[in-house]
Amino acid sequence: MSAPLWDITALAVDAAVAETPMAVRARAALPEAAVTVLAPGDPLPQAPDGGRALHIKAHPGRFLRPCPATRHYRCCGYQIIHIGENCPMDCSYCILRAYFRDRTLTAFANTEAMFAELGRVFGRDPSRLFRVGTGQFADALALEPITGHTRELLGFLAGHPNVVLELKSKTADLSWMEADPDPKTVLPSWSLNAPVIVAAQERDTASLEARLSAAKACVRAGFRVCLHFDPICWFEGWEREYAATVDMIFDYLAPDDIAYISLGSFRCLPELPGRLMAEGRELPRYMLGEFTIGPDGKTRLLRPLRVRQLRFMARRLAGHGFSRGLYCCMESDEVWRAALGQAPRDLGGLAAHLLSRAHNPGGTRPCS
Structure with missing residues (x-):
């Protein structure tokens, strides 16, 4: 059996x-x-x-909501379609450990109510562009073979060409492609990390090779993809490990295949280490570094170390010809300028910049 x-x-x-x-x-x-x-x-x-x-179950509240942000850091303007809660994978750094205290997975089946809400918002002004995703309170695709949630959502969104759906996952599932969506309206997306972090700290996830193979299959089918290095962890040898992952990307993808790449240094709610120890799990070495409490109440690596990480990643990616679609996740203008040489205001605003990347492969400005 x-x-x-x-x-x-x-x-x-x-x-x-x-x-x-x-x-x-x-x-x-x-x-x-x-x-x-x-x-x-x-x-x-x-x-x-x-x-x-x-x-x-049925979700009793709003389905569409802004990504949790803070006025102290630049937010990318991503909006969340709330399809479920919790994740079957076991990543040591995951913020969902603090949000959900048990192993129960939840999927919301009242999709008629969801589509009614989304239809009102997306249909109010068809010239307004939206960049949305389902991978905030759950992995976007982990339960797709069971629920078919994404295929159902893609069928609905076929009537709303002003919406681009990002599917962020650590799986290699491509069953959503059975819905035959317009490649211009879907951004398949993967979280990546250093090989040693994937092996030891991302239990029950697809391998880096499997994630990138899935990304390559999407590109062959006409899609552009997105990649996320979040969190970038600090440990002895981190430069070598993250360089290996960056180099691996371009064994599978060309720079023009990628709409954008995000960079985010490890941050967590202060109670996360205690949660891990309560589960009987040994604290990973990347949680034993030099941290401070940021304005958002999260434990963050000290700013000079974060800048060093982000600058290293940006330069390694630029060495492969990728720089136009790079952004920092939840960082201040000061960190942006120190790491990337420019702040979101230089790009016309981070949300507008990424909206342009999502809806316009050539980088032209979207209608507003």
Whole structure:
């Protein structure tokens, strides 16, 4: 008997969404999982055999929301479509460890309500361009073979050409391509890291080679892709390790295949190290460096060290011919100028710059 996907051994479905297409797909994809239909107020079942539970439910709130930002750092203007919560992968640095205190995965099945909300926003002014993504409170594609959420979303977005959807993942899943979306409206996206970090700190994720092979397959199908180095971790030998990943990118991709690349130094909520130790996990060496508490309340590497990281990465990427689509994630203008030689205001604003990169491969300014 084969193990369920992601070790999901319990499938809990709220009665209100039990007959939705997503719930039907999930039951078919997880034939070995114990299925419980929950009436209002029923407790979530425990997953047997030390596995995980997947809870399919209705989301009661807003589906579209701005990326969590702070006035102290430059935000990229990304907007989140909230499709679910928690992640089956196990990355030591993940902020979701602080947000979600258990192993239960959640997917929202009331897609009719989601599409009604999105339709009102996206259809209000068809000349307004949007850059959205689903990979903030969950990996965008980890549950796609089970839920079909992205394929459903892409079918809806086919009627909204003013929207570009970024699919940010650490998997190599390409099943979403079955929806046959317009390549101009989707940005497949991968988080990358140093080989030693991927091997030891990103458990249950696809290998770097698998992620980049998936990116190459997308390029061959006509898509441009996005890459994210976030977090960049500080440890002995980090320059060598990150240089290896940057060099590997261009074994698979050409600079023009990439819409943009983000750079973000490791940062976390102060309670993260304690969470890891409570789980019985040894603190990774990159968490034992020189840190301070930033204006956003997060633990951050000291500014001179962050600048050194960002400058190193920018120069290595430039050595391969990539520089126009580079940006820093959640950094101040001072750090931007020290690391990249320019601030977002020099680009006409970071959100506008990335919107232009997303909707216009040649870099022309979008309509406003």
